[in-house]
Amino acid sequence: MCVIEQPGTIVTIPAIVNVDEITDEAPEVKTFYMSFVDPSVGARFTLRSGQFIMCTVFGAGEFAVSLPPSPEHDRFHITVRRVGKVTNALHALRPGDKLGVRGPFGNGFPFADIKGKNIVYVAGGIGLIPLRSSIVHVLQHREDFGRIILLYGARSFADLLYRQNITQWRKTPGFETFITLDRAEPNWDGEVGFVNTLIEKAGVPVDNTVAFVCGPPVMFNSVIGDLLKRGMSEDAIVSTLERQMKCGIGKCQHCAIGRTLVCTDGPVYTYRQIKTLGEVI
Ligand SMILES: Cc1cc2nc3c(=O)[nH]c(=O)nc-3n(C[C@H](O)[C@H](O)[C@H](O)COP(=O)(O)OP(=O)(O)OC[C@H]3O[C@@H](n4cnc5c(N)ncnc54)[C@H](O)[C@@H]3O)c2cc1C
Structure with a gap:
């Protein structure tokens, strides 16, 4: 399988994570705590605030999701509102089920x-x-x-x-x-x-x-x-900026706005940049 490396990206093909715990966050919103089945992948998985991952729900599809954990001392988790096919399938999972994770992707906040x-x-x-x-x-x-x-x-x-x-x-x-x-x-x-x-x-x-x-x-x-x-x-x-994303690595153009690709140049932009893109959020 072709592995396309992007600087800072740790996992380029889906790594398997175990769903350890699921909590109800709000109506239609759940938080999923996860751990990498291969601990060596987990040990290398570092993130910047504002980045996202592509998450595979097996049999349903893949979707983009933000990374809420701090880069330091925090449990690996995502928080997801169910809106359609893939996120509904995610909400039907139970602890012990598996997911795929690619990433982290994107620029992150300017610390x-x-x-x-x-x-x-x-x-x-x-x-x-x-x-x-x-x-x-x-x-x-x-x-x-x-x-x-x-x-x-x-x-x-x-x-x-x-x-x-x-x-x-x-x-x-x-x-x-x-x-x-x-x-x-x-x-x-x-x-x-x-x-x-x-x-x-x-x-x-x-x-x-x-x-x-x-x-x-x-x-x-x-x-x-x-x-x-x-x-x-x-x-x-x-x-x-949130746009429909497919590849997450700047290849498929699904998230293109003019000359910018939200998955690699973004998703974090200043308001001046957003205005320059002519983008209505
Ligand atoms: C960088 C990024 C980070 C995200 N972080 C989170 C997160 O932390 N938590 C979370 O709950 N969701 C997040 N999302 C949105 C999430 O990716 C979508 O809700 C998910 O893809 C929907 O998939 P689905 O198959 O369940 O629904 P679909 O059937 O694909 O879509 C259901 C409805 O939601 C709309 N929709 C889907 N994706 C988007 C999108 N990206 N922007 C605007 N409308 C959309 C569709 O047009 C449709 O009306 C993020 C999206 C991006 C691009």
Whole structure:
């Protein structure tokens, strides 16, 4: 079989992983904890926050999925919302079943450039999945950054992902968390409204600050608009593009937007780059 190497890519043909544990994260969303059947592959599998893998559900197909674990000291896992054929088959798996994994692929978040800066994470719904890796990594290196702020919006309390993680993260000194639900609920005494309303409430800084924004298109436009109005530079706003991917290694062109291939050049882009692509998220 032809193995195409891409710098930083550890596994180029599907490596077999065992599904060790499955947890319900939110309605239609599950987290799958996995381990490589060949431990030597697992030992070499290193990732950068913001990268993704191609995951094979045998008999159903392959799909792209973000890597939520921190690059350091974290269990290997993915968090997936079921939307169609392959993700439905994934949700039907049980502990002990096997999956295939290729990757990691993509550029990842720009960590070298953000040391010493304030970091604002803005997540809508399952947009928290690709940000989780970066949040854990930054909190593990708290002293290297200024303010660290998470603005997170979900449709309902039940839709909030990683609730136990968030409770833990809140114990890190100086980690500021603002959470909002789209609608009021009987047992919720927190913020109500869309996530962009938190930008003002949190007093988001703009100087020496980078914002990582992930969520559905409707959220993206309002959040970006409010960050720009506040004076944030287009280069300081970073997001991930999601496109249908097949190969993950820049060969099949499924994820091409103009001259960029989201699987290899992305999925992380600055807002200025996204605008240049003429892309509507
Ligand atoms: C880089 C990257 C990272 C991703 N990370 C995650 C993740 O961490 N968790 C997660 O739950 N999902 C993630 N996705 C989306 C996931 O790949 C799709 O939901 C999955 O491929 C759907 O496969 P399916 O066969 O179940 O559904 P399909 O039958 O293929 O699709 C069901 C519906 O979803 C739409 N759809 C499928 N894929 C995409 C896409 N990439 N962009 C927009 N719409 C799409 C289809 O048009 C269709 O309407 C990611 C996608 C990319 C490209």
